[in-house]
Amino acid sequence: MNTHGHGNCKNCNSLLGGNYCQNCGQAAHIHRYTMRHVLHEVFHSVTHTDRSALTFLWQILMRPGEVARDLFAGKRQRYFNLFTFFVLCTAIFTLSVGFSHYYEILNTSPMHWGDKNPWKVQQQLAYELMTSHGKMLVFSFLPINSLFTWLFFRRSKLNFAEHLVYNTVVFSPYVLFIAVATLLVLADHHLAGAINSAIQLFLLVYTSIGNRQLFHNNWFLTITKTLIIRFLSLLLIWTGAIMIVMWGYV
Template sequence: MSHSTRCLNCDAIASNVFCSHCGQKTDTHRITLKHFVFHDILHGVWHFEKGILFTIKEALVRPGNAALDYIAGKRIRYYNVFYLALILLGLNIFLTHYYDSLSEVYENPISDVKNNAAGMKIASFMSKYAKAILFSFVPLFALKSTLLFRRRKLNLSEHFIVAGMIFLGIVLITVVGTLFSFFDFTYFDSISEVAEFVFSLLILFYVIYSYYAAFKSDYSVWGFSWRMLLFLLFIIVELFLFFVLLFGFVTHWKFGSINYHV
């Protein structure tokens, strides 16, 4: 192993272990089978997983503080929150699709929703654009927190980071909740019903807890409470408007006539 005075990647003068220009290590070595297996592969995979596990732990345990740490510049230990959320969203969509497939086998394949043309169109739209719809919560969360929690003096992009970390936690909780839904196909199907209620409350508590952890030092309990209440009311209004617009779109704005035959 040798240390070069010039970076072999960008040819800049390098006096430390890492090049100050591009960040590549300055120590060089022959690539051997032992080094390739134990360093390039295992070491790389370990650091990749370590970053993911650390980010998941932070998103679940201290999402508000973790987001503020990231904004403050403590970023090297975190895996990209939005990439990780996309991976988990894909997993949740796969689990949901698998659950729907099992439902057609174990339950009555002709359900009320399938007999409802509007219901089928809504289900198809939600399935096709699931990731885009769910990710739209991030800018909506960021806009609301920018308006309601201004004393921290974060800009909109920084509120995106807070919203992204919270969104990651919501997706993690949702994935676990989806796994519990598979109890529907066992003798313990009542567990899935209880889990659905519990995880809905858990997500609500998680959102409140996350924003409280991030902004509690800027507001009194009352000041935070009424802001959070407005935040949740905005979410309800947004969801209502979304479903009204979606229903209007799939029914060609004929709300009074619903076709129940495919």
């Protein structure tokens, strides 16, 4: 095992001349995997103040639009990897809603539906889809929402890929918020409707803040556009998903 920075890099086989490979950056001294080493790496990646997942979560919660601008400007080394973070949030979401059975509970909640809900059948089907294909639907929200932010904020001159990055920034803490909030239903199933309202309110407030920071419209215009985008995104994705399911039934 190399301990003095000589020999060849274990990763790219380049000649070593110090503590790190000048070609790929890997450390010259590589430990054999042990449980202590694995636990240390996991703990370090989550909690270390330099580019950690928790630090990144705090950064995008406080200034989502500004973080997106940094990423567009090429200031990426200072942040935890965005797409890795989104995948982690989605994985936590999948485990959480599966464990809590949140959407099944919400789907059968009489307080949520009421006696005269004209969208009852469509919403029940939507919640069934979230139960069975939640991860797929979460991922599908990104390009659909990006399409509408691109259309409604054209003056920003951002391309579609940059809107996709921005929406990944915004949806990551939203998905994580759902994961945490849905666990509250385990304490009392009657909280399902209130939890759903809190989730929707969080997204509207948070995306309004992000849109304001990134696109610099006034608050009235920002909130109006945010509400319209949310409505159109939901309409498109649920209409498409429900039509696919109904076509499958036929």
